[in-house]
Amino acid sequence: MINKKSHLPIYYQLEEEIKKLIEEKQLQPGDLIPSEREFSETHEISRMTVRQAINNLTSEGILEKQRGKGTFVAQAKLEQSLQGLTSFSEEMAARGMEPSSRMLSFQRVKATNHVANRLEVEEGTEIYEIKRIRLADSIPMAYETSYMPVTLLPRLTEEVASHSLYGYVENEQKQSIKKATQSIEASSATKEEATILEIEEKSSVLLFHRTGYLENQKPFEVVKSIYRADRYKFFIQLER
Amino acid sequence: MINKKSHLPIYYQLEEEIKKLIEEKQLQPGDLIPSEREFSETHEISRMTVRQAINNLTSEGILEKQRGKGTFVAQAKLEQSLQGLTSFSEEMAARGMEPSSRMLSFQRVKATNHVANRLEVEEGTEIYEIKRIRLADSIPMAYETSYMPVTLLPRLTEEVASHSLYGYVENEQKQSIKKATQSIEASSATKEEATILEIEEKSSVLLFHRTGYLENQKPFEVVKSIYRADRYKFFIQLER
DNA sequence: AAGTGGTCTAGACCACTAT
DNA sequence: TAGTGGTCTAGACCACTTG
Structure with a gap:
């Protein structure tokens, strides 16, 4: 999924990937998404890079984080x-x-x-x-x-x-x-x-x-x- | 300035410090603020931590970053x-x-x-x-x-x-x-x-x-x- | 060429939540 | 106790701007 040679930043590619999963309903509002460490391992990228992607989506209101629990897909708001x-x-x-x-x-x-x-x-x-x-x-x-x-x-x-x-x-x-x-x-x-x-x-x-x-x-x-x-x-x- | 033993995050303490400089007019709108590496050295903290503070202030509209040039105090907008x-x-x-x-x-x-x-x-x-x-x-x-x-x-x-x-x-x-x-x-x-x-x-x-x-x-x-x-x-x- | 912000790594310890 | 996100480090290379 992630192309490390792309001129596009890795965090950006991950953002797009997560957004696509939501659009395709593979992730629904309220769903728990994979943890930062899990993304880090499966995509072979640093956890800090995963965090940058997730933080961006959080500030866009697409994801919501809960300390100790995990990161969830936010409710779509009309x-x-x-x-x-x-x-x-x-x-x-x-x-x-x-x-x-x-x-x-x-x-x-x-x-x-x-x-x-x-x-x-x-x-x-x-x-x-x-x-x-x-x-x-x-x-x-x-x-x-x-x-x-x-x-x-x-x-x-x-x-x-x-x-x-x-x-x-x-x-x-x-x-x-x-x-x-x-x-x-x-x-x-x-x-x-x-x-x-x-x-x-x-x-x-x-x-x-x-x-x-x-x-x-x-x-x-x-x-x-x-x-x-x-x-x-x-x-x-x-x-x- | 920075208290590493405080329960308050370092990036947060730095945010407060920068905001204070602006309030006290030691930094005025349009001014170039010290670079990330400079903050990192003078405060003896990691550059990533400095970036977190500056990014937060940027998303609040208090600072503005320009690639290759530096970070500036944003114009106050009524x-x-x-x-x-x-x-x-x-x-x-x-x-x-x-x-x-x-x-x-x-x-x-x-x-x-x-x-x-x-x-x-x-x-x-x-x-x-x-x-x-x-x-x-x-x-x-x-x-x-x-x-x-x-x-x-x-x-x-x-x-x-x-x-x-x-x-x-x-x-x-x-x-x-x-x-x-x-x-x-x-x-x-x-x-x-x-x-x-x-x-x-x-x-x-x-x-x-x-x-x-x-x-x-x-x-x-x-x-x-x-x-x-x-x-x-x-x-x-x-x-x- | 020197300095800046942008991106990225591979670790580490913490506080919190759940079981 | 195990897993999560929150914070932090000490490096590295890149693209960009300016002298």
Whole structure:
């Protein structure tokens, strides 16, 4: 299994091996994994190297150690995957619902002062404006308006936008989407929003404002989302 | 500096020493710290032990390593501290407001099924129930109800609770507060909540449910907070 | 070429858990 | 008592950065 001549560190190869065993269900959550000394002997590597692999997986929350007892496969936590920056589709799928989208409008407009500031472009710059309804199990969940600079994605079409927008951006820009800042507030639905979301006017809604950034720290999208409060809660893990 | 006979691990003593140097400004953000081999020689400890100390501080974001160059004191990031699990007082102070608190009630009650589940205790177990108004610049911002097991803090008094509750918990339990899960939803104020928060009934509010955990993964508090939507927005940094 | 962090070894003793 | 993870040592070679 371990290739000592590989340019990949041994501890890394062992990490991958253990993760594979878990993915293939040969190791299940709660299972006791082989001891450090056992790995050391069977793989003919030093115990300190085994420890480095196991410590890394522990800090990733994949394994859990118990003094005197052994090392166990941690319980898979749904919430853990929801921790970070996920798309609507990913999030709803993780909650066991079928995500879909309905495009309301797709057009090029001139950036208002507000959006221009957030996208770090000049006011009046041409940007895409995309309005969508997000559905889960065919029920309206959120009303989303996105803005993106045309210069970043000159060949974006409505067709592409209705499919995997994030994947398209990452391909076009050869950069991955790594960070976003988001504000969350409570509000009540306007008449337009209520109609679209099929709720009563003035119903409670969660209002999100997100700015997404590429690896080079340049903003690529500004999104405003309105979620139905009766069907949606936001979960977050906090640490310090 | 290092006491090899101490029951405290050497790497831990070294961590404390380095942190102290930073606190005392003998090491400033951006400064190059002594190399691993230098620490190893001056403290007469193994380089692997030095590495353990430095790696821990690196994963805490206190130090930053650069291959071939050395290890540096990281820039202090305000956002970093706000990213995670902060107390109301810390958060408001960071926003430039003066935090304060008004105790509404402090009593021992029996855990309902709902709270017992979250605190992982038996239904009917005795718990503290603490109701407070949280103010910023003397304006009501949030209405907070906390529950904590009595067994965890047998000597908790109203006096203590009105001061630094988190600090008290950390002292009593000899464990730090590391994690919390939180849900965020939109709601509208009940009559009671509206009165307390000095807003109109049915006004939009942000509703938080938080469960806080100690290092040993045991829950120590369950909190329900109602924030005025007109004065409070929640900010979060997302990464993937 | 010298210095740095990254990886790795082959031992050792300790504290803790289980039987 | 045997087995586990926690800590520690005194070396070694590597890849990388800088003078």
